[in-house]
Amino acid sequence: METLRQILSPDFLLRNSVYTSVLIGFACPLVGVFLVLRRLIFMGVALPQISSTGVAVALSLPLWLGMDMSGHDSQNAHVLAFAGSIAFTLMAILVLAFLERRGRGLPEGRLGTAYVVAAALSILLLSKNRYAELGWLDLMKGEIITVSNFDLTLTAIALALVLVVLGLFHKELMLVSFDRTLAVTLRKNVVFWDALTYLLIGFTVSMAVLSVGPLISFGFLLIPPLTAHLFARTMRQFTIFASLIGGVASFIGFWIAYQWDLPIGPTDVVLLGIIYALSFVVKKLAFLFQSKSKR
């Protein structure tokens, strides 16, 4: 409990890391819900990886241009990394969505190729960048330790924006995801609403990757919605449960990691996996119990 008191203290040294982690935990499942419902889980794996390659490319640019990066301030680096992340993510989403709409070829094959090439490219860039040790190797591993006030503010604003857009246009985003034909007959601009859905996913993934790395981003995009889906009866429940599971797990994960000196991101993901497994067992037991009662 002493650790918990420390974490909750306003003077806690890593408080920005806690806030960032919890923000990502709450926000990622909100767009993850659409990835799961649209059966785009593979896209959820590939996008964070592509996004992190964007970060790697953006941070390698000054090196390639012969600029000295040793004295640059973290705000510029963060903005540069965000630009790289969002550019790569949106470009990948546009290309993948376009190919998806054409309906030709093997979508899983395309996503798998994008994932593995992006991962390999990140490793290559890291191996040739002497600033890798300055922090973004930690980012790739999911170490959420050095989060500045600027980083935290940027993350909070971006995720609040995502939340507002999702809240305002949930009805339209749900309609085009569930029944495109109905959306067309109701004269909705399905291309615009599809684009907005992908934009929200891309934006959230970029922010999450920049804050917690690709592995953890994927974990928070996927596992909370899958867990919530076991129990949710309505879309409202599905969205709220997923977000709550993500937010609470990220806080408890941070607590466990701090208590036992573990890397935060991987601890969060393993915790989410345990919650999912336990929920699955509880659901099965409840089903068996109900079946027996009926007999």
Place this chain on the structure above:
Amino acid sequence: MSEPVITLDGLAIGYDGRAVLSGISLAIARSSFTAILGANGSGKSTLLKTLLGLQPPVAGRIHFGSPPVFGYVPQTVELDPLFPLTGFDVALMGTYGRVGPGRFPPHAERQLVHDCLRATAADGFAHKKFSRLSGGQKQRVLIARALATRPDVLVLDEPTAGVDAAATHNLLEFISQIHAERKLTILLVTHDLPLVRKHAQQIVWLHQGQVLHGTVAELFTPERMAEIFEMELG
């Protein structure tokens, strides 16, 4: 014949510029009950998609008296069971054409959805998860959704597919009833000849690249049927 709500003028339909069917010229009268018949791959779904504006015609034109509101009832297999939506949630989507972005459906629209669910006898199970409903129950919810659009034309894409015989009978009786009560124009895509004979007034029969069009009395004569089925067997 009353004024046409949809007129097809030399229409050719297909994909990627290649016509599956061409030279389609016919008129769908307001308040009529038209069945679109044809074997698998005859172009029924393509015709429906073209009428609904989901894909452009390869050639020719579609004229609407005034742009109609389509109440579309898809095949239930087209809707992903992964979505945790209740029957009411699904039916409520019918009102989204009138409720602008960023707004929640107001009380009056929700009341309309309740009325539509009651009219289709779906109010008893509308609170249940849509994916857990039977085929016939899903169709009733989807018809309620289509009615909630306040449609001029009700378009039903094989509504009896995957529905047992008793439910099929009830469903078609019900569609005939709302056609009579609300004077709706109905376009029904189906394979089921006996049901068409009983309920439809006009037939559009897509057959080996040809479009046969006429009333039930004109097309369901022994001579025409023998001609059609000989062609089909041939």
